[in-house]
Each structure stands twice: as C-alpha cells, then as structure tokens.
Amino acid sequence: MTLPDYVHARVIFTGDAAHLLPIFGVRGANTAFQDAQSLGWHLAFVIKGLAGHELLANYSTERVGAAREIIEEAGKSTRFMTPPSEGFRLLRDAVLSLSLSEPFVRPLYHWRTSRPHEYTDSALNSPGDDNALFAKGPAHGAPPQNIRLAADDFLLDHLGGGFDLLYFTDAPALPDPLQAVVGAARSRGVPLRVIAVGAAQSVTGADLTLEDANGHFRQRYGVQASGAAYLLRPDQHVCARWLTLDATRLQAALHTALPQ
Numbered sequence: 001m002t003l004p005d006y007v008h009a010r011v012i013f014t015g016d017a018a019h020l021l022p023i024f025g026v027r028g029a030n031t032a033f034q035d036a037q038s039l040g041w042h043l044a045f046v047i048k049g050l051a052g053h054e055l056l057a058n059y060s061t062e063r064v065g066a067a068r069e070i071i072e073e074a075g076k077s078t079r080f081m082t083p084p085s086e087g088f089r090l091l092r093d094a095v096l097s098l099s100l101s102e103p104f105v106r107p108l109y110h111w112r113t114s115r116p117h118e119y120t121d122s123a124l125n126s127p128g129d130d131n132a133l134f135a136k137g138p139a140h141g142a143p144p145q146n147i148r149l150a151a152d153d154f155l156l157d158h159l160g161g162g163f164d165l166l167y168f169t170d171a172p173a174l175p176d177p178l179q180a181v182v183g184a185a186r187s188r189g190v191p192l193r194v195i196a197v198g199a200a201q202s203v204t205g206a207d208l209t210l211e212d213a214n215g216h217f218r219q220r221y222g223v224q225a226s227g228a229a230y231l232l233r234p235d236q237h238v239c240a241r242w243l244t245l246d247a248t249r250l251q252a253a254l255h256t257a258l259p260q
C-alpha cells in the first residue's frame, strides 16, 4: 500500500498519493503532514543548492520507511476492529472483556496514533559521533524530547527553521573553532542556530542561552559534562550527538547531513 519510491524525476509523491494507510490506524492525515514537513526542508535545501539530489532520495527512503512502519501498526488495529478470522475475533473479544476488570490488558489497545517515526538508520545520521555512548536522551533519528523551561515556555517553542545545535556548556563563550565552523556554514547559506544550554549567563557565540538551574534538561538528554551537544535537522530529528563536541566533528556531521 505504499509506492517503493516517492521521487520520480521531477514528480515527488506525498500523503495519500504516495501511500494508503489502513483506516483504523487514524494516521493518514497525520502521516501526510509529516511527509509534507519532511519534503519541505529536503526540497528547499536542494533548490537552494545547499545539498545535492541525494537529499531528495533521502526524503523518499525515510518516508517510505515511516509508511511501512505505520502500515504494519495500523494493520494490527484493522485486524482488531474487523477481525479477519475466528482466532482474531476471539482475541479481540477477550481483550475487550478482560479490560473491564484487568488493568494489565488495557495497554494492548491503547497506543499513540500520531507519534513520529524515528529515522534510526538515516543516511543523514553522523557515523562518527557518540550516539552509542549516551545512556539517555533522544538517539539518532529520534525527535527531541520536549523540556519545560518555565511556565508556558518549552524547548520545542525555540526550535525549527533550520539546523539547531544544542550545546551544553557552563562557559561564557562558545569555543572559537566551533564558532568558526558555524560561521562558515552560515556564510554558505546553511541556516544553523546555536542554543547554549546550562550557563547562568548569556553565552557569547550562541543565538540563545537556556538556563538549566536544576539540571533537568541535562539529565533528560544524558549529558554530564560541559561540551556535549546535539545537532537537530530542520525537521528537528537528531542527526548527531556528542559527549564532547569539537569543530572537526561538527563539520563532519554537517557534511553528512547535507550530501552534495
């Protein structure tokens, strides 16, 4: 129920034109929005000459993967709602009747229908980073975990529009070599914002500083020391994370995320 490839020369497929999802998953519109959000930044970067056509191929690979995952999950809902055989009907009726008295049964049919797909194996993920060394936090391809910064102020309110580098630091300034890589990327037209996390004062070289007085942010992101960082793509999925970031590693991650 999905095309195997969404990019055909100058025609790009998205939403229901690209895939049809089982109705009982209630994910068709959600997925169409996610496709559109993904296509938006991939296409913009190619049109602006910031990446080659390989980036469009990545749109297709990632979203076909998402559609296949959703079709598999929504297929389970369909078999639950309209059991195709006596066995499925027996299971469905048992789950429904047992759930009235047995709490452990309820999660079997209560799952979120619009969570984002994780691009775990994306070609845009940085191969040389510290992803595997983190004990916590959003991994390669995952969306960022939202953090409540203050009353009515959340991390997600501050992200988007381009790449975001979350740089965890207590220092008053971003290291000069990192600032140089950020500056060079921007001068090529790459939208890249730096958000410093953890310092009590505004960090020189960062576009924004978010305090983390109680350490909650660092704790959720599995960060223990100054100098750790996450790089988020324009659709906010994580494409690199480091326990210790330096200029060479940031440059390599940007190079991987924007294939020429």
Ligand SMILES: Cc1cc2nc3c(=O)[nH]c(=O)nc-3n(C[C@H](O)[C@H](O)[C@H](O)COP(=O)(O)OP(=O)(O)OC[C@H]3O[C@@H](n4cnc5c(N)ncnc54)[C@H](O)[C@@H]3O)c2cc1C
Pocket: 014, 015, 016, 017, 026, 027, 028, 029, 030, 031, 032
């Ligand atoms: C009963 C029902 C309930 C649903 N419930 C949910 C739900 O709860 N949650 C959820 O996420 N999804 C749900 N969906 C699925 C969701 O509605 C679709 O997946 C979604 O609308 C797909 O959006 P789209 O923009 O890709 O396609 P469409 O919404 O089909 O938009 C395509 C548009 O292109 C137009 N068009 C077609 N041909 C041409 C042409 N030649 N020239 C110009 N225009 C053209 C069409 O008129 C249409 O307006 C439901 C669907 C149905 C039918």
